[in-house]
Amino acid sequence: QQQVKQSPQSLIVQKGGIPIINCAYENTAFDYFPWYQQFPGKGPALLIAIRPDVSEKKEGRFTISFNKSAKQFSLHIMDSQPGDSATYFCAALTSGSRLTFGEGTQLTVNP
């Protein structure tokens, strides 16, 4: 009930490509869905987030698509760059600061 399932586990794209990372959840009490980017040796950094009353949110090259009925949400990275190579985590929040994280996706953007 508390799980967030993330796929794929790893993803390799060419520079300029549009990697898509998908997440699915079960708990309908989740009301905030952030994405975090983590570089080796660093803590996760908040990238973009969405609430379930919105179907899409765009910030720069990053877009979240949210499908409330399917209980799924995804991250799209437009015009990906080698500097975007990192591990991406989706997460979901019900109350306070208790985030439930997906398993993570290791993204590699080749030059």
Add this chain to the structure above:
Amino acid sequence: KAGVTQTPRYLIKTRGQQVTLSCSPISGHRSVSWYQQTPGQGLQFLFEYFSETQRNKGNFPGRFSGRQFSNSRSEMNVSTLELGDSALYLCASSLGSGVTGELFFGEGSRLTVL
């Protein structure tokens, strides 16, 4: 604005010892939460403190404990260390009141248990 500061960044302990990790949240943030990150289990919630009170707790044994001080700084303690406690321990801060959700993480304390 300074970010979340965690100390120490790296430490090595042996089984049976105890360890204390420290976290200074972003100025003005009153909520501090702790997460454990391992390759096998990913990111898992340990506990959250708000205004010096534990507000939420994850599924970890009682060996894991924490506290928050009046200046919002937080510490977590792990007693009787086990090999499986080797992990990156991350602290996150947020405003903590109302519906916010924006958590900002520190760079973590990497604990190795030998």
